[in-house]
Amino acid sequence: MYFVTFTDSENCIRCPDMEWPNEKRNQCVTKIEQFLSYTNDIISMxxxxxxxxxxxxxxxxxxVFIWYRYTPIVRANNRSLSFLLPVSIKLSFLSVFLFLGRPxxxxxxxxxxxxxxxxxxxxxxxxxxxIMVCVAFKATKPGSSWRKWVGVKLSNSVVLFCSSIQIIICMTWLAISPPFQELDLHTYPGTIIIQCNEGSAIGFYSVIGYMGLLAAVSFVLAFLARTLPDSFNEAKYI
Structure with missing residues (x-):
């Protein structure tokens, strides 16, 4: 709460929330807006x-994957997942720009x-x-029941199932209490911090927690598959 006073005046006038007094405290001036700018902040750049x-x-x-898409290595490594993985990583990198600029x-x-x-x-x-690497090596044993799980359908089903859970969490978050723009007028005097309020804290932590859960499961499976031959085992580099 800020006030200004005028010469020979006995009363103070309260400045609006978007303004604050100047150095002489005889006039209300607009507060400075602050956010992660594309051009003015070194961190953003x-x-x-x-x-x-x-x-x-x-x-x-x-x-490279597209160029060699018909080679036995790419085809044996599940060609669709070999394309989907870098595409999703590219989109993850581009999502950084949503965190920059005026919210x-x-x-x-x-x-x-x-x-x-x-x-x-x-x-x-x-x-x-x-999972496919683990199943493929288990299926090599004579009479193994894992052979029926070997194929593209299993890997595609895993991606679809795991991704669908995250999509459901996000849609529920948006439906119940979506994030919105928030103006912080009181943390720093003379400054308006333009930021995002996450809305539902449960929704935010559910999204982050699910990503952590997937990463943890991948790490555990990679640890269990660490003894498989290097030529087939990408997971060991997790």
Missing amino acids: FFSLISIVLFLITALILR VDITCMLRNITFGITFSIAVSSLLAKT
């Missing part, structure tokens, strides 16, 4: 540059949801690859 570089590297890797309601809703879904698809693809 740094993360933008890193995101673009990593996006281009991932795009180059995807180009509005739509970007507040999209930032965590976009990253949560794309990252979950990426981890689900890696999880599906790991």
Whole structure:
């Protein structure tokens, strides 16, 4: 709460919430708006540059997969997942830009949801690859019941199932209490911090927690598959 006073005046006048007194305290002036700008903040420029570089590297890797898509290595490594994994990683890198610039309601809703879904698809693809490697080596044993699980359908089902759970969580979050733009008028005097309020804290932590759960499951499976031959085992690099 800020007030201004005038010469020979016995009463003070309260400034509006969007304004505060000048140095002489005889006039209300507009507060400075503060947010992560694309051009004025070094941190924003740094993360933008890193995101673009990593996006281009991932795009180059995807180009290699597409170029050699008919080779036995790519086909045996599940060609659809080999395409889906770098595409989802590329989108995850681009989602950084939703966290930069002046927040509005739509970007507040999209930032965590976009990253949560794309990252979950990426981890689900890696999880599906790991499961397929484990199943394939178990199926090599004579009379193994795992043989019926070997195939593209299993990996696609894993990705679809794991990603669908994250999508359901995000849609529930948006339906109950979606994120929105918030103006912080009181933390720093003379400054309006434009930020995003996450709305439902349960929804936010559910999205983050589910990504952590997928990553943890992938790590556990990678640990269990660490003894498989290096030529087939991508999961060991987790």
